[in-house]
Every structure is written in structure tokens, then in C-alpha cells.
Amino acid sequence: MELNWSTFLLEIINFLVLVWILKRFLYKPVLDVIARRRADIEDRLAKAQHLHDEADRLKAEYENRLVDWEHERQQAKDNLSQELNEERTRRLEQLHTTLKQEQNKAKVSQLQQQTKIAQALEHQALQQSAQFATRLLNQASGPELEARLIGVLLENLANLSQDQIKTLNTQWGRQPESIVVASAYPLPENQRTNLEIALGKITGETIPIQYKQNSDLLAGLNITIGAWVLQTNIRDELKGFTEFAYATE
Amino acid sequence: MNEENLLIELGPLVITTTVMTTWVIMGLIWICSWLITRRLRIDPGPLQTATEGVVTSIEDAVVAIDSQHAQRIMPFIGSLWIFLVIANLSSLIPGVHAPTRDLSATSALAIIVFFSTHWFGIRIQGLKEYLRHFLSPSPILLPFNLISEITRTIALAVRLFGNMMSLEMVALLILLVAGFLVPIPIMMLHIVEALVQAYIFGMLALIYVAGGIQSHKLHENGQGGSHD
Numbered sequence: 067m068e069l070n071w072s073t074f075l076l077e078i079i080n081f082l083v084l085v086w087i088l089k090r091f092l093y094k095p096v097l098d099v100i101a102r103r104r105a106d107i108e109d110r111l112a113k114a115q116h117l118h119d120e121a122d123r124l125k126a127e128y129e130n131r132l133v134d135w136e137h138e139r140q141q142a143k144d145n146l147s148q149e150l151n152e153e154r155t156r157r158l159e160q161l162h163t164t165l166k167q168e169q170n171k172a173k174v175s176q177l178q179q180q181t182k183i184a185q186a187l188e189h190q191a192l193q194q195s196a197q198f199a200t201r202l203l204n205q206a207s208g209p210e211l212e213a214r215l216i217g218v219l220l221e222n223l224a225n226l227s228q229d230q231i232k233t234l235n236t237q238w239g240r241q242p243e244s245i246v247v248a249s250a251y252p253l254p255e256n257q258r259t260n261l262e263i264a265l266g267k268i269t270g271e272t273i274p275i276q277y278k279q280n281s282d283l284l285a286g287l288n289i290t291i292g293a294w295v296l297q298t299n300i301r302d303e304l305k306g307f308t309e310f311a312y313a314t315e
Numbered sequence: 316m317n318e319e320n321l322l323i324e325l326g327p328l329v330i331t332t333t334v335m336t337t338w339v340i341m342g343l344i345w346i347c348s349w350l351i352t353r354r355l356r357i358d359p360g361p362l363q364t365a366t367e368g369v370v371t372s373i374e375d376a377v378v379a380i381d382s383q384h385a386q387r388i389m390p391f392i393g394s395l396w397i398f399l400v401i402a403n404l405s406s407l408i409p410g411v412h413a414p415t416r417d418l419s420a421t422s423a424l425a426i427i428v429f430f431s432t433h434w435f436g437i438r439i440q441g442l443k444e445y446l447r448h449f450l451s452p453s454p455i456l457l458p459f460n461l462i463s464e465i466t467r468t469i470a471l472a473v474r475l476f477g478n479m480m481s482l483e484m485v486a487l488l489i490l491l492v493a494g495f496l497v498p499i500p501i502m503m504l505h506i507v508e509a510l511v512q513a514y515i516f517g518m519l520a521l522i523y524v525a526g527g528i529q530s531h532k533l534h535e536n537g538q539g540g541s542h543d
Contacts, residue, residue: 080337084394088390096355100370103357
């Protein structure tokens with residue numbers, strides 16, 4: 067236990083050097099890196115706080131926006147519901163109108179159908195009656211019926227007024243060269259004479275008459291004076307009857 | 316002079332094993348510090364974490380005593396703790412004597428603490444203000460304050476020297492009497508004692524330095540209290 071001054075002095079110097087070494091190579095770098103880390107952590111905390119604040123702000127903004135959206139959505143939903151109700155009402159009205167129109171059309175169509183059926187039945191009846199009359203007249207026709215028809219003709223020609231005769235004269239045009247008289251059966255002489263007298267009275271002149279026989283006429287006459295044709299026979303009457311039946315369809 | 320401790324003699328300058336061991340310890344501390352701190356990262360590894368733990372523990376201890384001047388006195392107190400821990404534990408290596416078992420080394424450290432107390436006190440308070448605290452609370456106590464400054468320095472040196480030398484002596488005596496492996500419990504006690512003595516020396520030095528710095532505050536607080 068003795069004090070060595072040389073060691074004493076060297077230890078003092080050594081320790082002072084050691085303090086410098088530790089300060090230079092240990093404390094300063096370590097404290098610097100700790101300070102940098104703290105600054106980095108504080109910076110990150112500040113950034114995190116900033117992000118947190120920003121997130122809070124965005125959250126509040128989004129919540130407000132969500133409320134707005136909810137309100138808009140509800141409003142749109144109400145509008146849509148109202149539009150749907152209106153559209154449904156309109157469509158129902160339109161459907162009712164269409165149904166009524168269709169019902170009317172159906173009624174009209176039904177009526178038309180019924181009318182057509184009635185017409186067809188009527189036409190069929192007329193045809194059948196015409197066929198029946200034709201068949202009946204075919205069987206019933208003969209010189210007697212023809213004589214009676216000539217008698218009716220002569221009576222009608224005799225009853226014609228002057229005006230009617232004048233009108234007839236204008237219808238056959240220029241003076242015909244001959245008058246063609248077709249009959250279903252051969253005409254007796256007396257009927258030919260009466261017929262020539264009646265025709266001469268109508269035409270006012272003596273025009274030669276050509277007599278022809280046409281059994282298709284069934285009974286009666288077919289007189290042709292130029293462009294004018296007088297049909298007083300069963301065939302043409304039946305034909306006119308059938309044409310009338312077609313014309314009434 | 317003990318001939319066993321003498322290594323080199325250059326005229327008046329004598330290099331003892333204590334000085335040589337101190338240089339080795341300094342060299343190791345230097346190399347380790349350089350190796351650890353050359354690649355410091357923000358994201359630390361295990362070794363960096365341990366180093367930062369040591370440094371921040373020292374800083375926290377200093378801040379707990381004097382937070383205002385911690386940055387100034389921390390390197391000095393930290394160096395004392397680091398050096399003393401390593402120096403005290405160096406005697407566990409066979410053939411190596413701890414520098415702190417030499418009274419010259421402990422006296423050198425104590426005298427450094429003595430002058431550091433006055434150095435920091437004068438630098439921070441100013442000479443007049445610092446010297447005034449020797450007269451407080453009464454000028455009559457000036458001799459006692461001066462004696463206290465000297466005796467506590469001597470106590471600081473002798474306490475560390477006595478404890479470390481006695482531990483080595485006990486281990487040596489038990490080894491001589493009982494033989495191999497028997498001194499192991501004493502050596503384990505040596506580890507605890509080495510750490511405790513390093514802590515006591517550094518903490519006392521911290522308290523002395525902080526006391527010198529904050530003496531004017533205590534004085535002002537005392538006057539303020541009397542006014543109240």
C-alpha cells in the first residue's frame with residue numbers, strides 16, 4: 067500500500083484520455099442515433115397523428131356523405147315509388163282502354179261475322195232459290211209461257227208514253243238496219259204480226275225484222291234494236307235475279 | 316516501490332502493471348466502441364440495443380440526479396462506471412491484477428473526481444458563487460467543509476482500493492490454504508462486489524459533482540425559506 071506518483075499521474079492522464087475516447091467513440095454516436103430515432107419516431111407519430119386526423123376528417127366527411135346519400139337514396143326511392151305508381155295507374159288505364167277497344171273490336175268483328183254469315187246464308191238462299199226457280203222454270207217453261215210473256219211485252223209496249231218512246235229512240239243511236247228478235251220457241255204468225263206492229267209504233271219506221279230461235283232463253287224474247295237490247299225471257303230474268311242476289315252481298 | 320508491479324522504467328517515468336492493464340482496458344474499450352458504433356442504424360440489432368441500453372441507463376441515472384446538466388457530466392460519470400466495472404472484473408482473469416487494487420490508480424480517480432467537482436461547479440456557477448457555498452450555511456463551517464472535501468476524496472480512493480485488494484487477497488489466501496476450485500464462491504462474490512464498488516464510486520462521484528453544481532440553488536432555496 068504505497069503511492070506511486072508516476073502511476074498516479076499516468077492513471078490521471080489515462081482516465082482523461084478514456085473519457086475523450088468514450089465521448090468520441092461511444093456516447094456521441096449512440097446518443098446521436100438515439101436522438102435520430104426519437105426524431106424519426108416523433109416524425110412518424112406526427113405523421114400518424116396527421117393521418118389519424120385526416121382519417122377522422124374523412125370519416126366525418128364520409129359519414130356526412132353517407133347521410134346525404136341515404137337521404138338522396140330515400141328521396142330517389144320515394145320518387146321511383148311515385149313514378150311506379152303513376153306508371154302503374156297509367157298502364158292500368160291504358161290497359162282498360164285497350165281492353166274496351168278490343169272488346170268493341172271484338173263486338174264489331176262479331177257483328178261483322180254475324181252479318182257475313184247472314185249475308186252468306188242469304189246469298190246461299192238466293193242462289194238456292196235461283197237454282198230452284200231455274201229448275202222449276204226449266205220444267206215449267208213452254209210455248210204457253212212464252213206466249214204469255216209476249217203478251218205482257220206487247221201490253222207494256224202499248225202502255226209506253228211518248229216521252230219514254232222518245233228516250234228509247236235516243237238510246238239505240240242511228241237508225242238500225244234490222245231488228246233481231248230471238249225466241250226460245252218458233253213464233254206463230256199472229257204473234258209476229260202483233261210484235262211487228264208494236265215495234266213499228268216504237269221505232270216510228272218500218273225496219274225489217276230477223277227472227278231467230280235460241281232455246282237457252284227458256285221462254286220469252288230477246289229483241290236487239292241497234293245498241294238497245296230488250297230482254298223479256300226467263301233466262302235473263304233469272305240471270306238478273308241472280309245478279310241482284312250478288313249485288314246485295 | 317513494489318518490484319512485482321514494475322514493468323518498464325524510463326527515467327522518472329515508471330510503467331507498472333497497473334498502468335499497462337489500464338492501457339489494455341482502454342484499448343479494448345476503444346476497439347469495442349469503434350466496432351459497435353461504426354454501423355449504427357435506426358433499426359438496431361441485438362448488440363446495438365445492448366449498447367444503447369447501457370448508455371441510456373447511465374444517462375437516466377445522471378438525469379435522475381441532475382437533469383439540467385446531465386449532458387455535461389454524463390460522459391465523465393459514465394466513463395467512471397464503465398472503466399471501473401471492467402477494471403474491477405479484470406482480476407477474474409488469471410494472472411491479471413485489477414488496476415483498482417492499486418492505491419495509486421484509485422487515488423488518481425479520486426483526485427479526478429475532486430477536481431471535477433470544483434471544475435463543473437466553477438464552470439456552471441462561476442468562481443465567486445461556487446466558493447460562497449463553502450461558507451454556507453455559516454462561515455464558521457468553512458474549515459469543516461474544506462476538511463470534508465479532502466476526507467471524502469481520500470475515503471473514495473481508499474474504499475475502492477481496500478475492497479478490491481481485500482477481495483484479491485482473500486481469494487489468494489483461500490487458494491493457498493484450500494487449493495484449486497475452492498475460491499470459486501469467493502470469486503462469485505468478487506463479481507458482485509466489483510459491480511457494487513463500481514456503482515458506489517460512480518454514484519458518489521455523481522453526487523459530489525451534482526452537489527457542487529447545485530450548491531447555489533440549495534443556498535438560494537435556504538435563503539428564500541428564511542425570508543418566508
